[in-house]
Amino acid sequence: MTHPLRLAGAVAVLTGAGSGIGRASAVEFARRGARVVVSDLDADRAAATTADIVKEGGEGVAVRVDVTSEADLAGLRAAALDRFGRVDLVMNNAGVLAVGAPESLPDAAWERVLDVNLLSVARSNRVFLPLLLEQGSGHVVNTASASGLLAYGFDRLPYVASKHAVVGVSEALALYLGPRGVGVTCLCPSGVITNIMEQITAYGPTSATPRAPKHEIVTAEQVATLTADAVERGQFLVVTAPEVQPELVERATDLEAYLRARISEQSP
Numbered sequence: 001m002t003h004p005l006r007l008a009g010a011v012a013v014l015t016g017a018g019s020g021i022g023r024a025s026a027v028e029f030a031r032r033g034a035r036v037v038v039s040d041l042d043a044d045r046a047a048a049t050t051a052d053i054v055k056e057g058g059e060g061v062a063v064r065v066d067v068t069s070e071a072d073l074a075g076l077r078a079a080a081l082d083r084f085g086r087v088d089l090v091m092n093n094a095g096v097l098a099v100g101a102p103e104s105l106p107d108a109a110w111e112r113v114l115d116v117n118l119l120s121v122a123r124s125n126r127v128f129l130p131l132l133l134e135q136g137s138g139h140v141v142n143t144a145s146a147s148g149l150l151a152y153g154f155d156r157l158p159y160v161a162s163k164h165a166v167v168g169v170s171e172a173l174a175l176y177l178g179p180r181g182v183g184v185t186c187l188c189p190s191g192v193i194t195n196i197m198e199q200i201t202a203y204g205p206t207s208a209t210p211r212a213p214k215h216e217i218v219t220a221e222q223v224a225t226l227t228a229d230a231v232e233r234g235q236f237l238v239v240t241a242p243e244v245q246p247e248l249v250e251r252a253t254d255l256e257a258y259l260r261a262r263i264s265e266q267s268p
């Protein structure tokens with residue numbers, strides 16, 4: 001349980017909101033009465049999300065932001081303050097994927113994935129937390145993944161590492177921000193229908209079988225509803241598959257047995 005935030009009247013900023021989970025979340029936050037600053041690396045996509053919000057009678061503004069640039073994130077904060085005068089909700093959502101066998105992945109793959117998926121959160125903390133701490137209220141949503149809770153993805157080790165790190169960072173942030181009036185939600189979806197495949201960089205021969213959990217695939221709109229509910233309830237963890245929780249219990253109860261069972265399911 002973390003601090004709940006009422007979305008009606010709140011000001012929300014999102015990264016990677018030109019597509020998929022970020023786009024659907026921006027639209028859902030606006031439907032619940034938030035004013036939204038939509039950002040993405042792709043300015044046209046950010047503008048399209050904002051157009052959807054405005055078409056539905058909501059208030060939104062689009063900004064081009066590359067989350068690997070702290071100056072861009074400072075520009076996002078400035079856009080929110082100029083247009084709406086405050087920031088209540090920060091959703092660190094932009095993410096990319098690199099796939100390949102562990103022995104094929106060069107430093108460049110690790111660096112790109114960690115830069116976009118993990119260091120973006122560090123930059124966002126520096127840019128936005130002073131505002132939220134000064135207010136003594138607000139909420140941070142970090143988009144991790146089920147791959148941040150369960151290490152299935154041996155064909156995407158930088159992604160697994162980045163998302164495990166985002167889960168750990170989010171938990172630590174909840175401890176830091178909770179007593180200071182600010183809530184944290186960590187979003188850990190299993191498969192979601194989005195454009196993420198466009199962002200994949202592949203190294204070496206890749207497996208025909210995606211190394212992802214065999215959980216039901218959900219829509220970005222379903223994830224957006226769960227995320228908005230979690231913000232409004234003050235819920236820390238969001239998963240999209242009911243299998244995750246019992247599997248975490250199984251893993252924590254006997255890691256050796258859990259890994260033996262998972263290894264026996266794999267073909268080389």
Ligand SMILES: NC(=O)c1ccc[n+]([C@@H]2O[C@H](COP(=O)([O-])OP(=O)(O)OC[C@H]3O[C@@H](n4cnc5c(N)ncnc54)[C@H](O)[C@@H]3O)[C@@H](O)[C@H]2O)c1
Nearest residue numbers: 016018019020021041066067094095145191192194195196
């Ligand atoms: N799709 C899934 O199955 C799934 C599952 C679990 C977690 N996630 C996570 O959800 C988040 C959103 O992914 P999605 O599936 O909606 O993908 P998506 O590709 O549909 O959307 C991601 C958006 O991020 C933007 N982006 C990429 N690099 C950026 C950068 N450097 N700066 C700013 N924006 C950038 C892209 O332009 C794109 O619009 C990611 O963090 C991803 O890891 C996705």
